[in-house]
Amino acid sequence: MAGTRTRPTEDRPRGRQRASHSLEAVLTAAVELLDEAGESALTFRALAARLGTGVGSIYWYVTSKDDLLDRATDHVLAGVLTAVEGQTGSDDPIADLRMMAVTLFDAIVDRPWLAAYFMRNTDVQGNSLLLYEKLGRETLRLDLTPKQRFHAVSAVVGVVVGTAADLGQEPPEEVLSGAVDRDEFLDRYAATWRAADPVQFPFVRAIADEFAGHDDREQFLAALDLTLAGLRLQAGG
Amino acid sequence: MAGTRTRPTEDRPRGRQRASHSLEAVLTAAVELLDEAGESALTFRALAARLGTGVGSIYWYVTSKDDLLDRATDHVLAGVLTAVEGQTGSDDPIADLRMMAVTLFDAIVDRPWLAAYFMRNTDVQGNSLLLYEKLGRETLRLDLTPKQRFHAVSAVVGVVVGTAADLGQEPPEEVLSGAVDRDEFLDRYAATWRAADPVQFPFVRAIADEFAGHDDREQFLAALDLTLAGLRLQAGG
DNA sequence: TGCGACTATCGAACGACGTTCCATAACATA
């Protein structure tokens, strides 16, 4: 059909014209902005400025901001996927599952925006799907029903994404600006909890100290190991 | 200090003047908007229109949109808290934990925006903290170290919030508008997966059918029960 | 009765954002 908008495909590099960009360049720049200053720094105007083009041009490669983030997510996930390759194949499928989950978690901690877009649009996110497949394939080695396998992968992904999203919420600006460092912030929070009414909040008080010397990764691993322990039990040993 | 902005406190109803509102009224209206048309429908202009006031007035009760959502979250959580009351106190602390988690999950499924704001600002969210406390108190009945207790509650909250957030992402408009119903959408997704390359995606293919006849709640319960099984194991019981 | 100070309301205005649109250039093919 004449006038149909055909987006350039990646696999056709096409004869470089002058100040040409490409989807690849757009995604790389987008990820840079995200990395440097967080999710709020990624605007079409900032992106255009970095690429040295106009806003309109970006829409040639991407249909919307959600589309941009879907693709940026998959772009980054390629790295996660290769990081995972070769680490699998041990005797213990659950150990493999764990390794992949940890790798994914670390990636999301570095780039919290991944959490919101992982596995959101598998049409565009081939690497998300490949990662999901890789996780799932480990469950094929376990004695489970298909439904249990499905639920197992969902649970593992849920722990990773859920925990990382929770930990990744933008700190309250005073931390981000460096006015207050993270430990001091946590200490203040812990102090509030420690000062809570002991009859109304016995648990919160008892836990306040754990909260102060708090390690995100440890918290994640604890949650992950609980579900993996449950899974091992379910798979019968 | 003169000119200091003192927000009206809830516990001082104060002698009703004419078209007066209150924080309570603002939050109720905000939740209505959220319930009726999702997160994007809550704008200060829409809220002002519903309340029959100007936008500026809302800022008398609330300092920002985040603050509004923090408070709206806590407002709704009051209901969850009373729903939870009385359901606890069984012989089995893990069963109690489970019941509370399910109640919280159901609330978040009804109002997906809760996931992003639950436990975000405990200064303002007294009910969030109370719920956290209630969950934690069950762990006090388990044979665990303080750190294990902390991690257990984090894990349970993580499963609830993570799963609910995942399931609660706004469907792709064609579903929302009613043009395509949810089952058909899932079927189409499943069909895509079933058509995947069998050598590259054996798991995804095998799982496609589970995905079609998919029940969110069942998926959540499976994940929850895995971590609770792990917890029971850890508590040595 | 008058007069500040506080409480509360209202909507115009600001700046930033995602997105649309159209005029235009560069290129491929004939």
Next chain:
DNA sequence: TATGTTATGGAACGTCGTTCGATAGTCGCA
């Protein structure tokens, strides 16, 4: 050289959160 497709750039639109100053209503007190 003419034509359709590929690609670019930026003004303009509408919406959003937020700020601000003008303006009443209310209360305490001289």
